[in-house]
Amino acid sequence: MRMPISWPHILALAGALLLAAPAAAVPATSGCLACHDRAGFEKRYRHQPVARTLCLACHLPHASRYPGLLLRPEPGLCLTCHQQIASALERRHVHSPIRRQGCTPCHAPHAAPRPALLSDRPGRLCRGCHALADQDGRQHFHPPARGQCLACHDPHAAGDPDLLRQTGDGLCLSCHETGRLRKTHPGSGPEPRGCLSCHDPHASPQASLLRRVVHPPLAEGCDTCHEGDTPVPAATCLACHEEIGDEAGKVHTHLTAPPGSNACVQCHSPHAGDTPTMLRAGLERVCAACHPGIPARYQGQESSHALADATCTDCHEAHGSNRLAMLRADGNAICSQCHETQGTFSHPVGEGVADPRTGQPLTCLTCHDPKGSPFPYQLLADPRRDLCIPCHHY
């Protein structure tokens, strides 16, 4: 069948080509910079698409479902070109600003006075969130902690939760000579181990960057606890910390460890720490090391306890408990220590009120999931209907 070609066809085709052409080839400068101030794009270092005036490489000109009229949300948009970073982000621990917001918390998207389009000097940029090195009267600083954070940390992602470029002592020993260390650490074997067990890698009020709280037996000498090279058993710890030993008789106890290990040092540093409890890391991270699914349960939920300043041990015992989920008290008492009003005025709860489904006493936790839920007030189900119906059959 022959298709007749007429002037209207030719004119329509030409019009379509004219309409389509600007988006593909015409630089966007003339249009975009008519409104957007040119000065914002003319700093020393410019993003490649900006330098080539390809605004439409990242933005849609008319409408977008993403802020800034972006083609795609961050960091996906950035990673379409920066593929090396994309492969780095496949590592286990990704820097949280990238996960939450993308690349622009640290990098300027258009132009910046610093390489890598960093929006500030590296050290100062890090301290914007990690304000640790110049706080609490610390006088002694690890030289890299004065602005060279990237000497030890990978700013994007790493296998280590602290985003260290190397795990273990290798990172320290890459600068600190083993020979010298052996002199200052007699009895530490051919190669000193566990540097961070005693030393703060950033700053300390004590010389040699010793952590704030030093375990008293350490001052008396290593052999107070150690016998040769054999690992120190939990029994050695419990010989002094007798009250913790009693926790082994609780229904649920944390006094457990992998074979050949000491249960205490799973959470506590045996030598020194930054807090009186000498935890190996921040409380939530210590807990999440064995309970990785718990933070995931409240992150991103509609309502969550994580939004308040609650920590794990506000509600849970650290060593042992005779209650479900190692709670410090029963499910009502533990909640009403903060939620005082609800502790005195609420749906009937307590020993005398049984859940008709189980015969167990009703508690706050019968209806609320303190970790978080997609429903308001951390309710377990939709309060308009589903929450009440299982007990109140109408």
Added chain:
Amino acid sequence: MARHSSTGKDGPVVRKDHHIRDRVHPAAGNGTRRRHRQDPGQRPWAMRMAALAWVALLLLATAAAASPGWQWRLSLRPPAGTRAMRLPAAVFVDQERQRYYVADSGNGRLLSFARDGRFLHAFDAGGGLGTPRGLARLADGRWWVLDKATNQLLQIDIKSRSVRRHTVLRDGRPVLPSRLALHRGRLYLLDNRDGAVLELEQGLEVRCAFTPIGGQGAIDFAIAGSTLYTLDRGRPQVTAFALANGQGRTIPLRHPLALPASLAVAQDGSFLVLDRGAGKVAAFSPTGAFRYQMLGRGQGQGRLWFPAVVRLDPWGNMLIVDEGNGRVELYRR
């Protein structure tokens, strides 16, 4: 939406609205708009029945894939109006007497139930059981009970009304037992200190220890035939030990688990793993391949709230000791 009616050339009234207009076939070019969709009222009833059957089949297949055949049968719990269970921790199946025994640890007592779920007796040894977290009945009728409050084993002779306490020592230190099992007259204990399973002599001396390979230690164990299986508390893996020589091999469980708590081994060597964190039971093949999972967190029937133990009984039932809901749930295929 505005609707218009008109009479078509070759048929009765054709409804036109925006919805139907969107679906007009572009090939309909003779001036008459052909309807893409028939009026449901004109669809033959046989076609509708066939569609319903397909949907039903699809739903059945989905349900079967989610929990192949396991149906809730009954709950073991004391009769209404009596003291409810608190933190039940273990169940023992007495095949010979066809009974279930439950360690009601929060109330310091043992409860017995008939095979049909009927409540029989409660026994607290005059308050001498402490916090029972494990139990097993010997062939001669005596009991071994694990008292977590003192980390001791109680030998109970109900006939003579005697309770004898024993502390099991390992390398000169008291064992912290968390699970207990009897197999061919021999007692096995899980030492919570390092997650090793201990095989005990008649005099309660440790004969040998089964230490899980390359993991965090065992959180539970099960014995089937001549093999002892341990469930790792940190990694999704099972270690299978030959009871005869202690030779072990690891079996990775290829499915993420929030907080594995208990293990049951079926006759065909497949595993049921209780995930305390997720309130689910996951099934794995003998090589660790994931098959299915079922149940979930909650208080209603078929829901679990901090479950502690999963076991299989000789009659084909799956028992789940639900610590948070204070009951033992029975499921049957």
